[in-house]
Structure formats: structure tokens, C-alpha cells
Amino acid sequence: MVDHNWLRESATFSRPVIAEIERAARTGIYDIRGFGAKRHVPSFDDLVFLGASMSRYPLEGYRERCDTRVTLGDRFAEKPITLDIPITIAGMSFGALSAQAKEALGRGASQMGTSTTTGDGGMTPEERRHSTHLVYQYLPSRYGMNPDDLRRADAIEMVVGQGAKPGGGGMLLGQKISDRVADMRDLPAGIDQRSACRHPDWTGPDDLEIKIQELREITDWQIPIYVKVGAARTYYDVTLAVKAGADVVVVDGMQGGTAATQDVFIEHVGIPTLPAVRQAVEALTELGMHRKVQLIVSGGIRSGADVAKALAMGADAVSIGTAALIALGDNNAVHEAEYNKLGTSAGFYDDYQDGRDPAGICTQDPELASRLDPVEAGKRLANYLNVLNLEAQTIARACGKSHVHNLEPQDLAALTIEAAAMAGVPLAGTEWVPGKQM
Amino acid sequence: MTTFDLCDGVRPLNACLHEASAKSVSVVNPAGRHAIAVGAVAAHDVSIDGNVGYYCGGMNQHASIAVHGNAGPGLAENIMSGRVHVHGDASQYCAASGHGGLVVVDGNASSRCGISMKGVDIVVRGNVGHMSAFMAQKGCLVVCGDAGEALGDSLYEARLFVRGDVASLGADCVEKPMETAHCVQLDSLLLAAGVTDCDSSAFRRFGSARELYHFNIDNTAAY
Numbered sequence: 001m002v003d004h005n006w007l008r009e010s011a012t013f014s015r016p017v018i019a020e021i022e023r024a025a026r027t028g029i030y031d032i033r034g035f036g037a038k039r040h041v042p043s044f045d046d047l048v049f050l051g052a053s054m055s056r057y058p059l060e061g062y063r064e065r066c067d068t069r070v071t072l073g074d075r076f077a078e079k080p081i082t083l084d085i086p087i088t089i090a091g092m093s094f095g096a097l098s099a100q101a102k103e104a105l106g107r108g109a110s111q112m113g114t115s116t117t118t119g120d121g122g123m124t125p126e127e128r129r130h131s132t133h134l135v136y137q138y139l140p141s142r143y144g145m146n147p148d149d150l151r152r153a154d155a156i157e158m159v160v161g162q163g164a165k166p167g168g169g170g171m172l173l174g175q176k177i178s179d180r181v182a183d184m185r186d187l188p189a190g191i192d193q194r195s196a197c198r199h200p201d202w203t204g205p206d207d208l209e210i211k212i213q214e215l216r217e218i219t220d221w222q223i224p225i226y227v228k229v230g231a232a233r234t235y236y237d238v239t240l241a242v243k244a245g246a247d248v249v250v251v252d253g254m255q256g257g258t259a260a261t262q263d264v265f266i267e268h269v270g271i272p273t274l275p276a277v278r279q280a281v282e283a284l285t286e287l288g289m290h291r292k293v294q295l296i297v298s299g300g301i302r303s304g305a306d307v308a309k310a311l312a313m314g315a316d317a318v319s320i321g322t323a324a325l326i327a328l329g330d331n332n333a334v335h336e337a338e339y340n341k342l343g344t345s346a347g348f349y350d351d352y353q354d355g356r357d358p359a360g361i362c363t364q365d366p367e368l369a370s371r372l373d374p375v376e377a378g379k380r381l382a383n384y385l386n387v388l389n390l391e392a393q394t395i396a397r398a399c400g401k402s403h404v405h406n407l408e409p410q411d412l413a414a415l416t417i418e419a420a421a422m423a424g425v426p427l428a429g430t431e432w433v434p435g436k437q438m
Numbered sequence: 439m440t441t442f443d444l445c446d447g448v449r450p451l452n453a454c455l456h457e458a459s460a461k462s463v464s465v466v467n468p469a470g471r472h473a474i475a476v477g478a479v480a481a482h483d484v485s486i487d488g489n490v491g492y493y494c495g496g497m498n499q500h501a502s503i504a505v506h507g508n509a510g511p512g513l514a515e516n517i518m519s520g521r522v523h524v525h526g527d528a529s530q531y532c533a534a535s536g537h538g539g540l541v542v543v544d545g546n547a548s549s550r551c552g553i554s555m556k557g558v559d560i561v562v563r564g565n566v567g568h569m570s571a572f573m574a575q576k577g578c579l580v581v582c583g584d585a586g587e588a589l590g591d592s593l594y595e596a597r598l599f600v601r602g603d604v605a606s607l608g609a610d611c612v613e614k615p616m617e618t619a620h621c622v623q624l625d626s627l628l629l630a631a632g633v634t635d636c637d638s639s640a641f642r643r644f645g646s647a648r649e650l651y652h653f654n655i656d657n658t659a660a661y
Contacts, residue, residue, distance in 0.1 A: 029655045142535035142554060145516055147477050147497040174652060186537070186556040186575045187594055191651040194592070196573060200554040201493070201512040201531040210472045214493040214512075217452045218477030 030264060032171070034352025034362065036164055036257040036300065036322055041272040043255070043300060044309040046419030047412050048428065051398040059397040066393040067403040070317050072294045073155055073224020073247035076216065080224055080247070081133050081154055083317070084113025085389045086404060087307055089381075090252075090298050090321035091137045091157060091228075093119025095172050095181045095193075096259030096352065097325075098369035099126050100377070101361040104328050106130035107374055108381025112389070117157060117319075120170060120195050122184050123149040130374075135226065138215070140169065140196040143185040151219055155248070157226040158212065160237070163256030163273070163299040165265045166230025170195035173260065176355040178364040205240040212245045226250050231276035231299065232269075238283035242293050250319065251280045253299025257322035259362060260353035273299035273310075275422035281314030282424075290314060304391020311392070312407035313423060320388075327384035328377040329359045444468050451475065455482055455501065470510065475503050478520070495522035498539060511548075514541045517558050530567065533560045536577065542631045549586065552579040555596055561631035571598050572608065580627050582636060590644050598644040599624050601636060612647045 009015065023031065052058035059066060074080040089109045094102050096119060103126040109116040115133035118124075122144015128134055136153030138145070150156065161167060172181075172193045182189035202211045212225055227241040228250035241249045253273025258266065277297050284290040297310045298319035310318045322330075331339075333346040338358035342351065352362035360371035396404045399411045413428035414420035420427040421434035431438060441464045442451040448471055454461065455478040465486040468474055472491040475484050478501035486494070489507035495514040501521075505513075508526035517536040527545035534550070536558025543551075543560075549567035552560050557576040568586035571579050574596035584602035591608020597620070598611075607613075616638070624638040650657055 027655075142516060142556070145535060146518060146537065147479075147499065147516075150497075171653065188651070191594075192653050194573070196554065200550070200572075201515045201534040207492070207511075210492045211512075214473040214476050214496050214515075217448060217473045218497055220453065220456060221449075 030262045032260055032353055033263055033266070033350045034257065034259050035266075035350035036255045037267050039267050041254065042274050042416065042418045042422050043272060044274060044306045046274070046416045047309050047414055047423060047425065049308070049312070049395055049399060049411050050413055052400045056400045058400050059402060061394065061397055064397065065402060066396050068389055068393060070294070070405070072296070072317065073226070075224075075247040075293055076221065076245065077155075077224040077247055078220075078222045079154075081115060083115060083133065085385060086311060086317040086392070087112075087301075087385055087388050088114050088135075088296065088317055088319045089116035089324050090256075090319040091117035091119045091135070091159065092321055092325075093121040093172075093259065094124045094127070094184070095119075095121040095176060095364070096362060098360060098363055098372065099124060099180075100369050100372040100374045101325070101328060102127040103130050103374035104372065104377035104381060105324060106134070107378025108324070108327070108385065109133070111378065111382035112385040114385065115154065118153075120172075121181065122146075123152065124184075128152060130378075137228075140199045141185075141194075142200065143187075143193075143195070147218055150215070153223060155224040155226060156215055156219070157228050157250065158208070158215075158246075159228045160208075160241075161230030161232070161252075162228065162258065163230045163252030163254050163270055164258035165261045166232045166270045167197065168261055168265050168269070169197035170258075171260055171353075173353050173355070176353070176364045181364060205244050208240075208244040216245075224248055226296070228252060230254075230256070231271045231273065234271070234276045234279035235283045238280045238295075239287065242284065242287055242289050246293060248294045248296060248316075249280065249284075250296040250298065251276050252319075253277075253297070255300030256298055257325075258352075272422070273297060273301075274419060277310055277313045277315055278422065278424045284314070291316070304388045304393075305395060307388050307392040308395040308404065308407055309412065311404050312411050313409055313425075316405065323384070324381055325361055327381045328361055329372065329380070330357070330361050332359060335359055439464055441466060444471050444474065448472075448474055448476075452477060455479070455484070460500075468507070472510070475501070478503070481520070489526070495541075498522060508545070509543075513543075514539070514558075517541060527564070528562075532562075533558050536560070538577075540627075540630055546583070552577075552596070555579065559627055559630075561627055561633065563631075563633060565602070568605070569608070571596055571611075574598075578623065578627060580624065580631070580641075582633060590646070592650060593644075593646040595646065597623075599638075599641040600644065601640045601642075604642075604644070607644065610647050610650045611644055614643050614645045616641065616643050 070086045110132040117135040135155045224247040226248040227246040229237040231253045254270035294316040297315040335358035357363040412425040460481040468488040470491040476496040482501040484503040491510040493512040505524040509528040511529040514522040517539045519539045523542040528543045528547040530548040532547045532551040533541040535554040543562045546564035551566040551570040561580040565583035571590045575594040581600045587605045588608035590611030621638040
């Protein structure tokens with residue numbers, strides 16, 4: 001008989017740590033998985049809003065208007081994008097996702113008047129057809145890259161990095177390389193496809209400026225050009241992106257998801273979204289470009305509160321990836337029996353790279369992919385986006401704002417010293433911002 | 439013949455090349471400017487008198503572009519079709535990620551020539567620098583001179599033909615026998631490039647050993 005009162009688990013060698021050591025010893029290879037960082041990091045949960053009181057008065061819910069429209073890319077582009085809500089869908093590839101999932105993302109985003117984004121592997125006709133606003137990712141691999149799709153896009157996103165793996169490339173394992181995916185990427189079917197970590201034809205910010213000029217020339221200066229970076233040296237990266245001529249900067253924190261990379265990369269490279277937003281806004285402000293070059297923030301956005309907090313810190317919009325997949329049906333308990341067969345459970349599934357997703361989202365298996373109805377899934381995504389928007393509006397009205405962009409850092413307080421330091425807002429109940437003179 | 443003086447910038451030239459009707463175009467005073475003749479969409483005939491900067495002929499479709507000078511980095515990057523011919527030397531990343539068409543360099547090409555190529559054919563009459571054809575997927579790279587270090591590193595299905603010396607091969611790149619079909623293909627490329635002083639009999643062929651096509655822990659020493 002074991003007396004559990006005497007079992008003391010090690011904080012250093014916890015059961016998950018022991019399991020990972022055992023797995024590594026058994027296989028000799030690091031763990032590759034999807035999803036984002038699972039460890040606890042300081043986040044928007046560590047901030048609260050200071051609702052209206054004697055010095056501020058609120059707007060009437062359900063009566064007084066609170067706008068959410070946002071225009072992206074009006075620095076140089078002839079045709080900037082205007083979205084009804086400040087919540088966009090992040091880049092996720094056809095290949096990593098099924099064609100049905102890509103279509104559903106386009107449908108859901110379009111119903112809510114916002115944008116979706118291609119990914120590594122190029123643009124599919126389905127997502128173009130079902131996306132009112134489609135951002136075309138320009139990636140190091142250049143899989144499927146062609147000038148016709150470039151001109152069909154509503155914006156270009158130059159991907160320098162992503163939050164899950166700043167400094168890393170990608171690997172789409174062979175089991176997800178169907179004939180169609182292989183054809184779009186000009187590679188044999190069934191082989192593991194490496195996505196490069198560096199662009200093949202430019203290095204550094206000076207080259208990037210020239211590359212952006214080329215893309216503008218090819219698209220006749222019509223559409224905005226975003227630059228996406230994984231959150232790391234965010235202040236400098238944003239500064240250099242603006243210098244290189246970006247219309248929009250996208251900053252993806254370490255909670256941002258991926259279809260496949262090493263667990264050690266996901267959990268240990270990059271900084272959380274919270275400090276990245278502050279650093280990005282500081283860079284834009286110091287350059288006199290805040291609100292002139294728009295800032296999109298992503299990485300762990302789940303709720304309208306997260307949206308409102310990001311905007312209050314100075315972002316112009318947010319982007320969601322993992323949350324959007326969950327809205328489509330990822331990790332839904334309805335598939336529990338099948339998750340169990342894969343050795344996991346609903347809520348824990350992260351083996352996106354294996355291509356056996358019971359929800360039919362992260363797969364190229366025709367039978368699995370057919371389980372996802374793009375119309376129904378798109379509607380679920382639209383519902384979810386609507387809730388995020390309503391929640392953000394609710395908070396903005398409570399702070400007396402007639403536009404969500406009027407939220408400001410002064411509306412926020414931090415619950416922890418770490419969050420106060422990272423976000424640059426006072427610790428709740430004090431005027432103290434760690435690192436700043438009182 | 440329409441003449442564009444690039445003292446006025448590249449915008450009027452590129453706007454013209456984005457029109458669907460084919461034109462004969464002369465370009466003067468390029469002075470190393472970037473993004474010259476990019477994104478052409480029709481069978482234009484473009485002649486550039488002088489040196490060009492980054493990305494000349496980028497994403498070309500159908501046009502025939504001749505550079506009577508040297509070219510900067512990223513010549514004909516992501517070319518889809520048509521032809522880009524540099525009569526001098528080309529800097530790094532020549533024809534990077536090109537999907538189709540033909541790129542000819544009469545002189546030498548620097549490092550990473552044909553990096554990530556996806557179907558373009560490249561003929562370099564001189565030498566190519568290190569890491570050429572890195573992660574090359576499809577198409578042919580023909581080097582009439584020598585190739586630098588790590589040729590064809592992490593190669594996929596592209597074919598590499600080299601007449602001179604190869605400093606070293608990259609990971610998973612191996613020499614393969616020249617068979618009749620390869621000779622026919624190579625002679626055709628040499629003819630198309632205007633190379634008349636040699637034929638396929640002087641070349642060796644290199645391709646992927648396909649050992650790295652599936653991630654295997656036993657191969658980690660190769661990376």
C-alpha cells in the first residue's frame with residue numbers, strides 16, 4: 001500500500017520531465033509537434049482593465065456605438081485593406097491544413113469582414129475564392145510562389161519568422177505530402193519537405209528594403225506589404241522592418257502555434273507576446289510611425305479580453321491561429337475515442353505533423369479531411385470571431401471608448417511585477433512600473 | 439522600339455512590361471538600379487545597356503531580357519518563363535527559386551547560383567560560387583567552368599552538369615552517370631544558351647542521392 005502523503009514530486013524532475021527523458025532515451029530523437037508553447041509565461045491574463053469611474057465615464061452597452069474597423073497598409077499601398085474587425089486569421093499552409101480547413105478559414109473570416117492568410121505552399125483556389133481579404137505569405141521556401149497569385153492577393157506578408165520558432169525553418173513530413181501538395185511545391189510526393197529558415201535571395205534589413213521595392217514594382221504599388229517577425233529582439237526587428245519599408249508589421253509571440261517543429265524550439269526560443277507588444281509599440285512611437293505603420297500582434301490570443309489588451313497596449317489588430325483551429329473543431333471532445341487511439345486526449349492533441357488529425361483539419365488524408373464541413377466550420381469561426389469582437393467592444397465601452405483603438409495603456413494595470421515590467425503598465429494599486437522612474 | 443531612360447526611375451519601365459501586348463524595349467542608364475524589368479507578363483523583347491542591381495528580371499513571365507553588362511544579386515529570381523541573358527557576370531542568388539524559363543550568364547555567377555530552383559534552367563559559361571544549387575528542387579544548372587564548395591547541398595530533383603572542377607559536393611549530392619537522355623537534354627540547353635565551344639561529352643552530372651528525403655536520426659551527421 002502506497003501512502004501518497006509521502007510521495008513528493010520533484011519540481012525539477014516532474015513527471016512530464018521524466019516522461020520526456022524516457023522518450024528521448026527510447027527514440028534518440030527530439031520531440032516534434034504542433035500547437036504552441038504550453039509552459040506558463042506572463043500573458044495578457046496578468047493584466048486587467050481599469051473600468052470607468054469618477055474620472056472616466058463609460059459608454060452605454062447596446063446603445064452607444066463602439067467602432068472596430070481598422071485600415072491596414074496605407075503607408076505606401078494604393079489599396080490598403082479595411083477590415084470590419086481588428087482580428088485577422090494568421091498564416092497557415094495548405095499542406096499543414098486540409099483544403100477544407102483552409103476554405104473554412106476563408107469563409108469564417110469573410111463572414112466577419114476580416115482577412116485570412118495563405119501559408120507555406122502557396123495559394124489555393126479554394127481559399128482565394130472564399131476569402132474576401134486574402135494575405136499572401138512570401139516565405140523563404142517560395143513553395144508555390146508565382147506573380148499571378150501575388151497580384152491576386154490583397155496584401156503580401158513577408159515572413160521573416162514566426163513566434164513558435166524564430167530563427168527556424170519548417171518540416172512538412174511525408175505523410176502529409178499528397179500529390180496535390182507535392183505538385184504545388186514542385187517536390188516529389190511522400191518525402192519530408194524542408195522549409196528554409198532564410199530567404200534565398202536576401203540577407204539583412206538593407207536587402208529587405210530592396211526586396212520590398214521589387215515586390216512593390218511587380219504589384220504596381222497596389223497592395224500593402226506586411227513584414228512578420230517572431231518575437232525575439234522585437235524593438236530592433238520592428239525598427240528595421242519600418243526602415244525597410246513595411247506598411248504593416250506583424251509580431252508573433254512565443255505562444256504562437258505551428259504545424260510542426262521541435263518541442264525544444266517551441267518552448268525555449270523567443271519571448272512572450274506581452275513584452276513583444278510593448279517593445280514593438282516603443283519602436284514605432286520612437287520612429288514617429290505608430291498608427292502610420294500598423295501593428296498586428298499574434299501569439300496566444302484567445303478572447304476578446306486578449307484582443308482589447310493588445311489594442312490598449314498599442315496594437316492596431318491581432319491575429320489568431322490556434323484559436324481559429326479550435327473554433328473549427330480542433331481538439332473537440334467529440335473525437336475523444338480517436339484521440340485515445342492516437343495515445344492522446346481531446347484538449348491535448350498536438351501531433352499536427354502526423355497528418356492523422358481526427359477533426360480533419362491538420363491532415364491531407366481524404367477520409368479525415370472530408371469530416372470537416374467548410375460551411376459549418378466557417379460558421380463556427382465566424383461565431384467565435386463575433387464573440388471576440390463583442391467582448392472587446394464591451395471592455396472598450398466600459399473604459400469610455402467609442403473605438404477600440406481608443407483603448408490605451410492608461411486603461412490597464414498589471415497583476416504581477418513581471419507583467420508590469422513586460423507590459424510597461426503599473427502594478428495594480430500602485431503607480432509603479434518596474435524599470436521606470438516614479 | 440520604346441526607350442526607357444532609367445534616370446527617371448524604374449516605374450515607367452515596369453508598368454509598361456506589365457501590359458499584355460508584347461513590345462520591343464530598350465533600356466538605357468540602368469546604373470545598377472534595383473528591380474529593373476521585374477514582373478513582365480508578355481513576350482516583350484527587352485535590351486538593357488549597362489549594369490543592373492538586385493533582382494533584374496525578377497518573376498519574369500514570357501519576356502526575353504538581355505543585360506549588356508553585369509547583374510547584381512537575385513538576377514531573374516523566381517523566373518516563371520521566358521529568358522534572361524546576362525552578357526557579363528552575375529552576383530549571388532542567380533535565378534533563386536526560379537520555376538521555369540532559361541537564365542544564361544556569359545561570365546561567372548557568384549555563390550548560391552540556382553538556390554532553391556524549382557524548374558528553371560540555368561547555363562553559366564564561367565564558374566559558379568559556393569553553395570550553388572542549395573536545396574535545388576527541379577530544373578537544370580549547367581556550369582561550363584568550375585563549381586565552388588558544397589555544390590548541390592541538400593539537393594532534391596534538380597540536375598547539375600559541370601564541365602570543370604567541383605571544389606566539393608554538399609550533403610546528399612553525388613555524381614551520377616551521364617546517360618543518353620541527359621546528353622540530349624544538356625546539348626539542347628547549350629544550344630539554347632548559344633554555347634558552341636563545347637558539348638555534353640565534356641560534362642559530368644550530379645544529382646541527389648535521396649538519402650535525406652526522409653528525416654532519419656542516423657543521418658544527423660550529414661547536416
